[in-house]
Amino acid sequence: MSDVNNGISRRSVLKGAAIGGAGLVAGGSLLAGCGKKKVTGDVHFTIRGNLSDAGAKIAIAANDAYTKKTGNKVISQAVNSDDFQNNFVQIMQGTPDDAFGWMAGWRTNSRADSGLLADVSEQVKALGSSLSAAAIQGATNPSDGKQYIIPTTYYPWGLHYRKSTMQELGLNPESIATWDDLLKLCEATKKKGLVGYALGDKGGWEAMGTFDILNMRLNGYQFHIDLLNGKEKWTDAKVVDVFTHMGQLIPYMNKNVLDISWDGMRDLLLQKKCGAMMMGSWFANDFKAKSQEDYDDLWIVPFPEINPEHGVDSIDAPLDGISVAANGKNVEGGKDLAGFLGSKEGIDAAVAAGDTNIYISSDFDTSTYDPFNKQKLAVLGAAKNIGFFLDRDTRGDFAGPVVGPAIQSFLKNPKDLTKILDNTQAQWDALPAL
Amino acid sequence: MKTTAANKKVRSRRSLSRNDRFTLAAFIGIPTLMQIIFLWLPALITIVLSFTYWNGINVSDIKWAGLANYKNIFFGTPVFYDALKNNLIWLLWFTFLATPLGILLAYQIDRKIKGHKLFETVFYIPVVLSLAIIGIIWNFMLQPGGFVQGVMGRDIGNAVSIWGNYSINTYVIMGVASWRHIGYIMLLYLAGLKSVDPSLREAAAIDGATEWQTFRKIVLPAMRPVNIIIVVITIIESLRAFDLVYIIYGTSTAWPLLNILVFQNFAGQGISMKGAAYAVILLVLCIGPILLYLRNVFKEDLK
Numbered sequence: 001m002s003d004v005n006n007g008i009s010r011r012s013v014l015k016g017a018a019i020g021g022a023g024l025v026a027g028g029s030l031l032a033g034c035g036k037k038k039v040t041g042d043v044h045f046t047i048r049g050n051l052s053d054a055g056a057k058i059a060i061a062a063n064d065a066y067t068k069k070t071g072n073k074v075i076s077q078a079v080n081s082d083d084f085q086n087n088f089v090q091i092m093q094g095t096p097d098d099a100f101g102w103m104a105g106w107r108t109n110s111r112a113d114s115g116l117l118a119d120v121s122e123q124v125k126a127l128g129s130s131l132s133a134a135a136i137q138g139a140t141n142p143s144d145g146k147q148y149i150i151p152t153t154y155y156p157w158g159l160h161y162r163k164s165t166m167q168e169l170g171l172n173p174e175s176i177a178t179w180d181d182l183l184k185l186c187e188a189t190k191k192k193g194l195v196g197y198a199l200g201d202k203g204g205w206e207a208m209g210t211f212d213i214l215n216m217r218l219n220g221y222q223f224h225i226d227l228l229n230g231k232e233k234w235t236d237a238k239v240v241d242v243f244t245h246m247g248q249l250i251p252y253m254n255k256n257v258l259d260i261s262w263d264g265m266r267d268l269l270l271q272k273k274c275g276a277m278m279m280g281s282w283f284a285n286d287f288k289a290k291s292q293e294d295y296d297d298l299w300i301v302p303f304p305e306i307n308p309e310h311g312v313d314s315i316d317a318p319l320d321g322i323s324v325a326a327n328g329k330n331v332e333g334g335k336d337l338a339g340f341l342g343s344k345e346g347i348d349a350a351v352a353a354g355d356t357n358i359y360i361s362s363d364f365d366t367s368t369y370d371p372f373n374k375q376k377l378a379v380l381g382a383a384k385n386i387g388f389f390l391d392r393d394t395r396g397d398f399a400g401p402v403v404g405p406a407i408q409s410f411l412k413n414p415k416d417l418t419k420i421l422d423n424t425q426a427q428w429d430a431l432p433a434l
Numbered sequence: 435m436k437t438t439a440a441n442k443k444v445r446s447r448r449s450l451s452r453n454d455r456f457t458l459a460a461f462i463g464i465p466t467l468m469q470i471i472f473l474w475l476p477a478l479i480t481i482v483l484s485f486t487y488w489n490g491i492n493v494s495d496i497k498w499a500g501l502a503n504y505k506n507i508f509f510g511t512p513v514f515y516d517a518l519k520n521n522l523i524w525l526l527w528f529t530f531l532a533t534p535l536g537i538l539l540a541y542q543i544d545r546k547i548k549g550h551k552l553f554e555t556v557f558y559i560p561v562v563l564s565l566a567i568i569g570i571i572w573n574f575m576l577q578p579g580g581f582v583q584g585v586m587g588r589d590i591g592n593a594v595s596i597w598g599n600y601s602i603n604t605y606v607i608m609g610v611a612s613w614r615h616i617g618y619i620m621l622l623y624l625a626g627l628k629s630v631d632p633s634l635r636e637a638a639a640i641d642g643a644t645e646w647q648t649f650r651k652i653v654l655p656a657m658r659p660v661n662i663i664i665v666v667i668t669i670i671e672s673l674r675a676f677d678l679v680y681i682i683y684g685t686s687t688a689w690p691l692l693n694i695l696v697f698q699n700f701a702g703q704g705i706s707m708k709g710a711a712y713a714v715i716l717l718v719l720c721i722g723p724i725l726l727y728l729r730n731v732f733k734e735d736l737k
Contacts, residue, residue, distance in 0.1 A: 086685065086702045089490050107703070114491040195591050202598065204686025254591055258598025258688055259578050264590055267579060273591030397489075397704030405513055405687045412600060423512055430506040432487035432499065432706070 098334030196252030536619025
């Protein structure tokens with residue numbers, strides 16, 4: 001048994017004992033774990049992104065910490081994130097790396113059902129109470145109750161802006177409470193010659209964030225999830241309402257929404273060309289990589305309330321983590337590395353390398369977070385319901401091929417809305433049963 | 435022993451020697467076998483799969499769908515018609531603009547007009563680049579924050595919308611694609627023109643034919659085999675267009691083409707056999723020009 005498992009389990013026992021009965025479970029896993037051999041051998045790891053990215057350096061630092069701890073070499077390779085996602089099924093059926101950064105939700109659960117991912121329930125159990133019940137719930141595959149991803153980080157989708165820009169404009173986004181406040185803020189920003197509501201949708205997914213939050217604010221989390229799972233209709237007046245609100249934002253958007261992707265949005269904010277930008281906070285690593293000054297200037301607030309019935313009770317907060325390929329050469333090694341990356345030691349190594357993500361593990365001391373991360377936690381804390389983002393909350397053959405083009409068509413020509421929604425529903429109805 | 439050897443000699447004189455037969459079998463058999471394994475078999479499997487529901491992972495999950503995928507495409511997917519329209523625009527543009535321009539250029543260069551070496555080089559350069567590289571180059575030039583936008587003094591916030599502006603993006607894409615296609619056609623035609631007997635043209639000139647008459651009545655008919663190849667290349671290039679647009683737009687179907695739809699539905703994150711159905715539709719569209727080409731090739735051989 002490796003030192004890694006030992007340390008975590010002991011901590012789990014102590015914590016479990018404090019809670020009570022849970023200690024028996026953790027103790028049981030400790031005993032079960034002791035019967036096993038020490039995990040050895042090289043572990044192959046896929047980094048999603050470019051080697052020059054801040055994220056890759058962080059992943060390599062964490063992997064090096066694992067090597068130092070166990071003596072097992074980690075061989076990392078960087079793969080373009082889009083290519084990895086697009087070819088995921090083919091890669092996993094070939095000779096995949098043992099472990100890789102992955103995303104919870106449909107993308108994990110559906111591939112686990114097909115037998116492409118290895119069960120990491122044991123490693124999740126070993127992490128014990130450092131993971132909240134909600135995090136474990138989010139990482140659990142509903143079809144068999146097992147975990148196929150070790151949840152590590154998450155991030156909120158919210159309105160990002162630069163404090164300095166807003167100060168120069170004499171605006172305070174933290175004071176916006178309603179839809180009208182948001183429109184007024186956009187109007188005021190636009191009047192000063194900046195983009196009011198920065199958006200790019202060339203990639204076809206970026207505007208899903210705006211759709212998600214409008215739907216959750218207007219119609220509530222349950223309606224949103226039901227819609228994405230076929231229990232509600234896209235032709236519903238409630239969905240029309242969502243797009244009508246999106247349409248009200250169009251006059252404040254940059255005029256080249258379909259020309260820029262997420263990185264164009266990031267650059268708009270980085271170059272102080274826009275006021276508010278609806279995006280997941282993960283791009284903050286790039287601000288930090290640019291300069292500490294840019295990073296310190298970045299801020300996030302929750303999307304304002306629209307329907308008092310739902311307030312600001314929901315948010316998109318995609319859960320990321322580490323998954324292990326079922327067809328990898330060293331599955332046990334992959335699981336061991338994944339467990340390490342989710343543990344305190346792994347997190348410490350990543351944070352030391354400059355990671356600005358917020359970690360799920362309660363082993364990580366949030367009091368050391370910088371102000372931006374504390375604000376992210378506050379934004380997350382304001383919400384009761386957590387969505388994973390549209391393309392993880394619904395089927396893969398629906399999100400990309402159907403919803404993406406539908407939102408693009410709407411941004412291109414808002415007058416076509418009825419036709420677009422009729423067609424979206426028709427395409428859902430034509431999907432084969434899973 | 436001797437008699438059998440003699441017999442063999444007699445037999446081989448009548449037909450092919452053993453060695454010849456082996457060589458022939460290897461030269462025809464191996465490529466045929468590879469074609470069957472790597473082309474026909476996958477094509478047949480794709481055709482069968484286009485009538486099923488499947489997520490591409492476990493064979494046991496394949497379910498019969500009948501015509502459902504095709505019905506979905508023809509009656510429920512407006513983006514299919516957008517793609518068809520774009521492929522058609524591509525075809526028409528290449529047929530009536532890019533290809534004739536390439537032929538004209540080749541003809542002028544072959545006449546050794548002033549500076550023909552320079553023109554030849556200038557138009558030839560894009561041909562050595564793949565369309566994917568051309569996509570990267572022009573995307574870098576025209577995208578917000580790109581070189582051309584910078585020269586115009588536009589930053590990312592007020593950059594001129596080009597790829598996302600639907601009243602011009604089609605023309606820009608066609609222009610970029612033609613940039614290479616013109617040179618490609620020029621090169622093919624130039625090679626063909628070299629083989630046209632110059633005495634034919636001289637004779638026409640002596641008879642008082644104008645330049646246009648010479649081209650139409652003498653050069654064009656003499657170039658028939660090359661013409662057919664160029665027609666087929668133009669059609670196939672238009673139908674298989676993918677890389678340039680994929681580099682610019684990715685799998686988002688902001689400017690759809692049939693091949694992008696195949697990729698998005700077959701190899702992307704949401705694998706479904708709708709992608710196989712798109713591939714079959716594309717195959718059917720391609721077969722026409724291929725048959726035309728083959729018929730022409732065999733006709734030449736029979737002559």
